[in-house]
Amino acid sequence: ANQKKKRVIAFSQCIGNDAWRQTMLEEMKRELSFNPDIEFLYRDAQGNNDVQIDQIRELTKAGIDLLIVSPNEAEPLTPIVDSVFQGKIPVIVTDRKTSSGQYNAYVGADNLAIGKLAGQYSQTILQGKGKIGLVTGLSGTSASIEREKGFMQSISAVSGMQVSAVIHGGWQKNTAYTEMRKHIAQMAQSDIIFTFNDQMAMGVKKALDEVELQKEIKIIGVDALPGPGNGLEQIMQGHMYASMLYPTGGTEAIRTALAIINNQQYRRENILATAVIDRTNAELLALQSQKIQQQQVDIDKRQEFITEQNRIYQNQKSVLNVLVVS
Numbered sequence: 001a002n003q004k005k006k007r008v009i010a011f012s013q014c015i016g017n018d019a020w021r022q023t024m025l026e027e028m029k030r031e032l033s034f035n036p037d038i039e040f041l042y043r044d045a046q047g048n049n050d051v052q053i054d055q056i057r058e059l060t061k062a063g064i065d066l067l068i069v070s071p072n073e074a075e076p077l078t079p080i081v082d083s084v085f086q087g088k089i090p091v092i093v094t095d096r097k098t099s100s101g102q103y104n105a106y107v108g109a110d111n112l113a114i115g116k117l118a119g120q121y122s123q124t125i126l127q128g129k130g131k132i133g134l135v136t137g138l139s140g141t142s143a144s145i146e147r148e149k150g151f152m153q154s155i156s157a158v159s160g161m162q163v164s165a166v167i168h169g170g171w172q173k174n175t176a177y178t179e180m181r182k183h184i185a186q187m188a189q190s191d192i193i194f195t196f197n198d199q200m201a202m203g204v205k206k207a208l209d210e211v212e213l214q215k216e217i218k219i220i221g222v223d224a225l226p227g228p229g230n231g232l233e234q235i236m237q238g239h240m241y242a243s244m245l246y247p248t249g250g251t252e253a254i255r256t257a258l259a260i261i262n263n264q265q266y267r268r269e270n271i272l273a274t275a276v277i278d279r280t281n282a283e284l285l286a287l288q289s290q291k292i293q294q295q296q297v298d299i300d301k302r303q304e305f306i307t308e309q310n311r312i313y314q315n316q317k318s319v320l321n322v323l324v325v326s
C-alpha cells in the first residue's frame with residue numbers, strides 16, 4: 001500500500017531505573033502520543049558506558065531520523081555521539097553532556113548554575129560561616145562536574161565557608177550511604193551536606209541517623225521530584241532541608257526533536273528553569289504537580305479515546321473497501 005514510512009526518533013538513556021528518568025520517559029511518551037506517525041526506539045544502558053556506545057551504534061544502524069542521548073559519562077561517549085552527528089543524523093543531548101559540543105540541540109537545566117545556587121543558598125542558611133560536605137555523582141558525568149564547579153565558585157568567594165570533605169556517591173543511594181559510613185568522621189563535621197542528587201541525600205540521611213550525632217546536619221539535594229519517596233516529599237517530611245529543582249525536560253526534548261525532523265525552527269540551547277525548593281515552597285510545588293498529574297490523566301484518557309475512534313474508523317474503511325472490491 002502507499003503507507004508513508006514512519007519517521008524514527010531514538011532515545012539512548014544512560015540509566016533508566018530511577019524515578020527521575022522514569023518521569024523523563026513518561027513525559028516523552030506523552031508528547032509522542034500526540035504524534036502517532038513517529039516511531040520511538042528506546043534503549044537503557046543501565047549506567048554502563050560500553051553498553052551505551054553499543055546501543056547507539058545499533059540504533060544508528062537501524063536507520064533513525066534523530067538521536068536523543070543522555071550520555072552516562074562525557075568522555076567515553078563523546079566519539080560515538082560525534083560520529084552520529086557527523087553522519088548527518090541530528091542529535092539532541094539532554095541532561096548530561098558529551099565533551100565536544102557536537103550536537104544540534106541541548107535540552108536541560110544549567111548544572112553550573114545549580115551548583116552556584118546551592119552554594120549561595122548554603123551561605124544564606126549559614127550566614128556566611130560554616131562547613132560543607134559534598135557528595136558528588138559519577139565523576140565523569142558532566143552534571144556532577146558542573147555542579148561541583150559551580151558550588152566551589154560560589155563559596156570560594158566567601159572566606160568563612162569551608163568544604164569539610166568530598167565523597168563520591170556515584171548518583172546512587174547505596175553508594176552514598178556506604179561512602180558516608182566510611183568517611184563519617186570528616187562528614188560529621190559539616191553544618192550542611194550538599195548531595196548532588198536527592199537519591200544520594202537519602203543514603204546520607206540513613207547514615208547520619210545511624211550514628212546519632214548531637215547536632216543536626218542539614219542535607220541539601222538536587223532534583224526535587226514530586227511523588228512518593230522523592231525529594232519534594234522528603235523536604236515536606238523534614239528529612240531533607242532543601243533541593244535544587246532539576247526538571248527532566250522529557251517534553252521539551254521531544255518537542256525539539258519534532259521541530260528538527262519537521263524542518264522547523266529550533267534553538268540550540270534549551271535551558272530549563274531551576275529554583276531552590278525548601279519548606280517554604282515545597283507544599284505549593286507538590287500541589288501544583290498533583291494538579292498537572294490529574295490533567296495529564298485526563299489528556300491520556302482523551303488520547304486513548306481518539307486512538308480507539310481512529311481504529312474503529314480504519315476498520316470500517318477496510319470493510320468498506322472489501323465490499324466495494326468484491
Ligand code: FRU
Pocket residue numbers: 015018020021095096141143144171196197198199222223246
Ligand atoms: C538521575 C540523576 C538525577 C540527577 C541526574 C544527573 O539518573 O542521577 O538524580 O540529577 O541524573 O545527570
